[in-house]
Amino acid sequence: MPEARTASGAQPVMADVAALAGVSHQTVSRVLNGSPNVRAQTRERVLAAIQKLDYRPNTAARALVTRRSQTLGVISFDTTLYGPSQMLYGIEQAARGAGYFITIASLRNHDARSVHEAVDRLRDQAVEGIAVIASRVSAMAALARQTATVPMVTVGPTDPGWLPGAGVDNEAGARTAVRYLLDQGHGTVHHVAGPDDWLEAKARRTGWRRALEDHERPVPESLPGDWSARSGYRAGLRLVDDPRVTAVFCANDHMALGVVRALHETGRRVPEDVSVVGFDDIPEAAFLTPPLTTVRQHFGELGRCGLELLLRRVQFPDPQAAGVDGAHQVAVVAPELIVRASSARPGR
Amino acid sequence: MPEARTASGAQPVMADVAALAGVSHQTVSRVLNGSPNVRAQTRERVLAAIQKLDYRPNTAARALVTRRSQTLGVISFDTTLYGPSQMLYGIEQAARGAGYFITIASLRNHDARSVHEAVDRLRDQAVEGIAVIASRVSAMAALARQTATVPMVTVGPTDPGWLPGAGVDNEAGARTAVRYLLDQGHGTVHHVAGPDDWLEAKARRTGWRRALEDHERPVPESLPGDWSARSGYRAGLRLVDDPRVTAVFCANDHMALGVVRALHETGRRVPEDVSVVGFDDIPEAAFLTPPLTTVRQHFGELGRCGLELLLRRVQFPDPQAAGVDGAHQVAVVAPELIVRASSARPGR
DNA sequence: GTCCGTATTGTTAGCGCTCACAAAACCTTC
DNA sequence: GAAGGTTTTGTGAGCGCTAACAATACGGAC
The missing domain is CATH 3.40.50.2300 (Response regulator)
Incomplete structure (x- = not known):
């Protein structure tokens, strides 16, 4: 049973350990810092004393002197x-x-x-x-x-x-998603973007645009979002106005989920009428209705x-x-x- | 433009500030700690010196002596x-x-x-x-x-x-949810629980059981979950075996979403055939398909x-x-x- | 036994700060 | 102008630790 305190009633300090082990405080310090030049037997004594007193080094003191x-x-x-x-x-x-x-x-x-x-x-x-x-x-x-x-x-x-x-190569991820949609036969892909001042959002939008350009497809205006499902929902409501929309790439899964909701509410079927792809692969993605195609990040x-x-x-x-x-x-x-x-x- | 370093090339310390301001280090300390007994003019000088040197107190030293x-x-x-x-x-x-x-x-x-x-x-x-x-x-x-x-x-x-x-009164929240379902006319309510060793899970399950007991309804066996959508999905697949299930209260929204998925896959409509209620009100809850009834926590x-x-x-x-x-x-x-x-x- | 090199231990001096106290400066008031 | 109080400022010590150096102890070679 460790005593946790010295006779003085305060937290034990290195000197207390030293006294109990019958060595100098410096030797205690050596043991604590794994110095090789301590006799095995001495080390044992010190360790025993440390345990007995439930001594813990003071990080502030150590930080003060080591500057770390x-x-x-x-x-x-x-x-x-x-x-x-x-x-x-x-x-x-x-x-x-x-x-x-x-x-x-x-x-x-x-x-x-x-x-x-x-x-x-x-x-x-x-x-x-x-x-x-x-x-x-x-x-x-x-x-x-x-x-x-x-x-x-x-x-x-x-x-x-x-x-x-x-970092993750967001641009490559976006490209892959868009290329996949194009390979499926979609004429072009719409995009619900993240907030403009997020690097991830920028990179994903760039990837989306580049992929369309590479395949010489029209690049529709991207819709603004703020990562939230709500913003995805709003974007989705705007997308349904255009009957030519058949594929949407969203900058994250939460917005994708909002888009799906909006499509569903307005009678568009996913994926029969419109394909939706997200980004992140949140743990829920596989269990949404319908399960969400997405770009996984670790x-x-x-x-x-x-x-x-x-x-x-x-x-x-x-x-x-x-x-x-x-x-x-x-x-x-x-x-x-x-x-x-x-x-x-x-x-x- | 602060100088950030003293002539000695190191981070400035209190003594440097004191020297520059023409006072003792203790006066600097007083200023820093908001002691009232410093002449306004002195304080100004010290503050100016602090700013000039871009001095920042050393937390380790302070922690060492104050023990805070x-x-x-x-x-x-x-x-x-x-x-x-x-x-x-x-x-x-x-x-x-x-x-x-x-x-x-x-x-x-x-x-x-x-x-x-x-x-x-x-x-x-x-x-x-x-x-x-x-x-x-x-x-x-x-x-x-x-x-x-x-x-x-x-x-x-x-x-x-x-x-x-x-803490949130999880039990009351669960009760409210279950009572609501019963008020809607459901004969009883099934439960997908959280992990047994979470207090929240226990409390929500207790609330569910108590509410059923209060209304003298049969208490079906609760299904185990681990908070994840996946576990909800698995529980959902088990629930569909029983045609008498018309209402499910899930211990959190993610599991509820999994349950909905399972019901959907097996041809049960939500809410027409089965009502599902979650817990937490995650930001996505309102945008799921269908939007999720849930218990909001702040x-x-x-x-x-x-x-x-x-x-x-x-x-x-x-x-x-x-x-x-x-x-x-x-x-x-x-x-x-x-x-x-x-x-x-x-x-x- | 003496000497030297190496392993082990002890001693001393701070790290940068606050606390307790002492000293000085400044008012009063008589 | 001196005594007594109240600010305001300075001095010294020490928080608990590590780094540098000094001092032992120990082992073998001569």
Whole structure:
């Protein structure tokens, strides 16, 4: 039964352990830090004392002298969305595995001031590195401009060279989805886009447009959305006005689901009349009515990759003139098309 | 333009600011901590020096001497689910508002060892309080047993007296949903339950059973689920075997959606043949096919409440013999039934 | 036995901050 | 103008730890 406190009644400190083990505090420190030059027998005694007192090193004291906090920061704009929350989880797991703590800073707004505030907050906390999730263009730009006193990576989109990071090739994913629809025989594909200032939204829209252009198909105007099912629903109601619409590619699954709802309400059948494809492959996608064809992303994996990259930069800062080329933007993951019942050959 | 570094090339410290302002380091400290006994003019000089040097106090040093880390911990079992991720967000926002940092510890497993490990991790980080999200019975029991060296609250379910916390009255929500279905004329209501060891799942199942008993209706066996759409789907496939099933109350929306899918696939119409009700009101619920009747929870609000409660306990520890009665379990929020098209009078 | 090189342990000095107290500055008031 | 109070400011110590160095102990070669 550990005693948890010294005679003095306070949390035990290193000196208490040292006294109990009959060594100097420095030897205790050596044991704690895995120094090789400690006699096995001494180590045992120290460990026993540590256990007996239920001693735990004071992280603040250690951080003060080593100047390392063992903490990483995560900046996120909407942990509430499926993707970001998944990535956060992946990051957290990976960080823990590496012995780091995670501090989060969610932003409500994404203007430069909020972004800087968040970075400052994290710097105050003395984080050793920062991972940025789910990036808005405006915020990313602000971050990239920041005099980087601390290593940063992005997790999620492959960004346009501002910061290193682990990302999915959203453009390729979108292309694949659109090409698939065209291969099914659709004349063209309509698009419900994500918010303009999200990198992911931009990339997916670009992929959609490029795929149409490559196949020399007309490029209809894309409809705006905000990732929510509600916005998808609204977009869907606008799409039904045009009887020539036979295929819709949505920038995420939630909007796709809204589009399906709108089509259904107005008597258009999915997929007989209109094919709908989403993006993300949320766990529900397979169980919607109809099951949703979509582009799968491995968010958790992404979080893990991003964190690994960050750790590498934290542990070996400045491999060479950081920020430029080379291993700059690793881990570009290719997403995968999952075909389900919401898409089919047109014109039945 | 701040200089960010002293002549010595390192991060500026308090002494640098003091020197520049022509005061002692202690006066700088006073300014930083808002001590009233500083002449306005002196304060100005100090603030100017702080700004000029872009000085930021070292949290580790401060934490070392004050023994306060300005950090709160969050233990969560599945930040990946809708509810928990919402609550996490609410907690983070509230914490930031109060000037606290948040460190998260997600658990993959919920056995006592993992739980203790997480608490230890957070204690190592010197958190001043811990909020526990989305509670599994087993884990909660382990937590309650823990010699509480640090204030803890639960966020989510109203727990059976182990820990204080902010929670939704899940049982009442379930009752309301079931009573509503019975009022619609259904003879009884079937139930797809959440995992047995979640408090929320237990409470919702209890509410369901009680409501049936109150109305002297037969209580069918509940079907097991794990919160996922997939598990709902499987449960749905089992339900269709019984032609007498006309109403299903699911412990969350994702499972409800799976049930709907299964019913649809096997030719049963919702709501004409079977009514389905969920729980949570995820943002997609209104846009599913058919739109889902459900019980709305305000997760974000809940997180905020929980954190406030935690802060109160952190700031005024031990109001009186903590852990017992009184203001023990505040903030029991009543959820709200949202009626949509997935439920209707039976037997058409 | 003496000497040297190596393994092991101890000693000292901070890390940057706040706390407790001492000193100085500033008012009053008589 | 001196005594007594109230600000306002400065000084010294120390939070618990690690880094650098000093001091032992130990083993074998001569």
